[in-house]
Amino acid sequence: MKNRQEIAKTRRWVVKIGSALLTDDGKGLNLEGIATWVEQLAALRRQGIEVVLVSSGAVAQGMGRLGWKRRPHALHELQAAAAVGQMGLVQAYESHFQKYDMHTAQVLLTHDDLSSRGRYLNARSTLKTLLGFGVVPVVNENDTVVTDEIRFGDNDTLGALVTNLVEAELLVILTDQEGLFDTDPRSNPDAGLVSEAKANAPELTQMAGGGHGALGRGGMMTKLRAARLAARSGAATVIAAGREPGILGKIFSGRSVGTLLLPDKEPLVARKQWLAGHLQMRGRLILDEGACRVLRESGRSLLAVGVKEVVGDFARGEMVVCEDENGVEIARGLVNYSSEETRKIRGLPSSRFEETLGFVDEPELIHRDNLVLVG
Ligand SMILES: Nc1ncnc2c1ncn2[C@@H]1O[C@H](COP(=O)(O)OP(=O)(O)O)[C@@H](O)[C@H]1O
Numbered sequence: 366m367k368n369r370q371e372i373a374k375t376r377r378w379v380v381k382i383g384s385a386l387l388t389d390d391g392k393g394l395n396l397e398g399i400a401t402w403v404e405q406l407a408a409l410r411r412q413g414i415e416v417v418l419v420s421s422g423a424v425a426q427g428m429g430r431l432g433w434k435r436r437p438h439a440l441h442e443l444q445a446a447a448a449v450g451q452m453g454l455v456q457a458y459e460s461h462f463q464k465y466d467m468h469t470a471q472v473l474l475t476h477d478d479l480s481s482r483g484r485y486l487n488a489r490s491t492l493k494t495l496l497g498f499g500v501v502p503v504v505n506e507n508d509t510v511v512t513d514e515i516r517f518g519d520n521d522t523l524g525a526l527v528t529n530l531v532e533a534e535l536l537v538i539l540t541d542q543e544g545l546f547d548t549d550p551r552s553n554p555d556a557g558l559v560s561e562a563k564a565n566a567p568e569l570t571q572m573a574g575g576g577h578g579a580l581g582r583g584g585m586m587t588k589l590r591a592a593r594l595a596a597r598s599g600a601a602t603v604i605a606a607g608r609e610p611g612i613l614g615k616i617f618s619g620r621s622v623g624t625l626l627l628p629d630k631e632p633l634v635a636r637k638q639w640l641a642g643h644l645q646m647r648g649r650l651i652l653d654e655g656a657c658r659v660l661r662e663s664g665r666s667l668l669a670v671g672v673k674e675v676v677g678d679f680a681r682g683e684m685v686v687c688e689d690e691n692g693v694e695i696a697r698g699l700v701n702y703s704s705e706e707t708r709k710i711r712g713l714p715s716s717r718f719e720e721t722l723g724f725v726d727e728p729e730l731i732h733r734d735n736l737v738l739v740g
C-alpha cells in the first residue's frame with residue numbers, strides 16, 4: 366500500500382481495540398462503545414472486508430465482575446480476573462454481532478501458538494476458515510495460561526502477529542488518542558499529530574517514547590512496534606481514535622484520520638522474502654514431472670500425489686525444499702504434514718488421506734500461499 370486511497374481496495378483487516386477504550390476509564394466494560402464498533406465492523410463486512418477483531422478488556426471486565434477496585438499485582442489473580450472477564454467480553458461481542466446476523470468465534474492465543482511452526486499453521490488455517498465462513502474471530506491473549514516471561518503483555522503486539530498470520534493488508538489500532546503524536550499529548554498540549562509516515566522511519570521511535578494511560582499496557586511505543594511488525598508481512602497500520610464516530614468507515618474511504626504507517630514492501634514480496642530467507646530447511650520432497658510442471662507453470666499448491674520421495678525428518682509447519690528427479694530445486698514451502706505422514710500419503714490423492722492416516726488436515730501438502738518458487 367502506498368497511500369490512503371488504496372485502503373478501499375484492501376480485503377482483510379485486523380482491528381485492535383485497546384483497554385483504554387474498552388474499559389470506560391475503569392467503570393467496567395464500555396458497552397456503548399462496543400455497540401458502535403460492532404455496527405462499524407458489520408458495515409465493513411458489507412463492503413466485502415474480512416475482519417479479525419483483537420480485543421482487550423478481559424482483566425478489567427473480570428475485576429468489575431469480581432468487585433475488585435484495584436488491578437492486582439499477583440499474576441494468578443490477574444489470570445483469574447481475565448478468565449472471568451473474558452466471558453463478559455465475548456458475550457458482549459456475540460450479542461451485538463447477532464443484531465447484524467453475524468457470528469463470532471473466541472480465539473485465545475499465546476506466544477507459543479505463533480512461534481511454533483505447527484501451531485502457527487493450525488492457528489492460521491482456523492482463522493482463515495472462520496473468515497471464509499463470514500465469522501468474526503474475536504482474539505485475545507490466553508491470559509489464563511501464559512506465564513510472565515512469554516506474555517505479549519499488550520495486545521498491540523498480538524494484533525500485529527495476527528496480521529502477519531492471516532496476511533491482512535491493514536492493521537487498525539483503535540485507542541484513546543487521535544493517533545501518534547510527536548510527543549505524548551497527555552503531557553504536552555502542543556503535541557502535533559503525525560498523519561502519515563513509513564513504519565520504519567527512525568525518527569518515530571523517539572516520538573512514541575511516552576508512557577501509557579492508566580488502563581492500557583503498552584502506550585504508543587508498542588503501537589509503533591506493532592506497525593513495524595505488521596509491515597514485515599507488507600501490511601499498513603492506522604492508529605486512530607476509537608471514540609470518533611464512524612472512524613472505521615472514515616479509514617475505509619481514505620479520509621485523513623489518525624496516523625497511517627506504511628510498509629516498505631508489498632505483501633506478496635514480503636511473504637516470499639520471509640519464506641525464502643528466514644527459515645531453516647528440514648527436509649526434501651522429490652517431485653514427479655507433472656508436479657514440477659504444475660508448480661512452475663501455474664503456481665498451484667503442491668499435492669501429495671506428485672511426490673515420489675521424502676528425504677529427512679520434519680514436523681508439520683516446517684520448511685522443506687521441493688526438487689525434481691535430477692535434484693534441481695523448484696520451490697520451498699511450509700509443509701502441512703510431518704515427514705512420517707508424508708511418506709504414507711506420497712503418491713495418493715487427498716481423498717485417501719483419511720483412510721491412510723486416520724485423520725485429514727489440509728488437502729494440499731503445501732498450500733500455494735506457503736510456497737515460494739525458486740529461480
Ligand atoms: N507520542 C504519543 N502519541 C500519542 N499517545 C502517546 C504518545 N506517547 C505516549 N502516548 C500514550 O499512549 C496512550 C495509549 O496507549 P495505551 O494506554 O496503552 O492504550 P490502549 O489500551 O488503547 O493500547 C495514550 O493515552 C497516550 O498517553
Ligand SMILES: N[C@@H](CCC(=O)OP(=O)(O)O)C(=O)O
Nearest residue numbers: 383384421422423424520582
Ligand atoms: N489481554 C489483556 C489485554 C492487555 C492490554 O490491556 O493490552 P492493550 O489494550 O494493548 O493496552 C486483557 O484482555 O485484559
